[in-house]
Amino acid sequence: MDKQFINPEGLLKPGAYTPAIRVSGGTTVYVSGQVSQDAQGNVVGKGDLLAQTEQVHKNRGIAPAGSGATCADVVKLNVYVVGYQPEHRALLQSVREKHVSKDNPPTSTLIGVQALARPEFLVEIEAVAVVG
Numbered sequence: 001m002d003k004q005f006i007n008p009e010g011l012l013k014p015g016a017y018t019p020a021i022r023v024s025g026g027t028t029v030y031v032s033g034q035v036s037q038d039a040q041g042n043v044v045g046k047g048d049l050l051a052q053t054e055q056v057h058k059n060r061g062i063a064p065a066g067s068g069a070t071c072a073d074v075v076k077l078n079v080y081v082v083g084y085q086p087e088h089r090a091l092l093q094s095v096r097e098k099h100v101s102k103d104n105p106p107t108s109t110l111i112g113v114q115a116l117a118r119p120e121f122l123v124e125i126e127a128v129a130v131v132g
Contacts, residue, residue, distance in 0.1 A: 001023070001024065001132030002023070002024045003021060003104070004021065005021055016108070017077075017106065017107055018107055020107065021075045021106070023075060023130045027130065027131050028129070029069045029128070030127075031060060031127040031129065033124040034124065034127075035052075035116065035118075036053075036055040036056050037059070043118075046120050048122075049088065052121070053092055053096075057098070061099060064127065067129075068131050069129040069131045072101055073129040074127050075128055075129065076106055076108070076127060077096075077126070078111065079108065079111065079123065079125050080111050080116065080123065080125070083112065083122075085112075092123075
């Protein structure tokens, strides 16, 4: 399997994410949107975006592990935040930095939404990973 992290001329080199990733070979793993629930279904961090973001990234790491994928195998993240405000970005980034590759970060999309599946959920993250 080969992953090529592409930062083409003419685009900003953001550092926190990669504009494009080309993958040859490997197996693609799609990870459903993860929310801030523990293994018993309890909501972790009610009303606390930081605590929920930590739990969501923890769950996002556990979910693909059953297929042999790790956080280093993630090539795409979609992040959905209820009532997103630009000042949330630094908080989200501080947690994200602990859970993604700094050398080859995944492609990424951050979307503000009105609501998620349950009113207690403030953030949801889905991922795509490719394993060799």
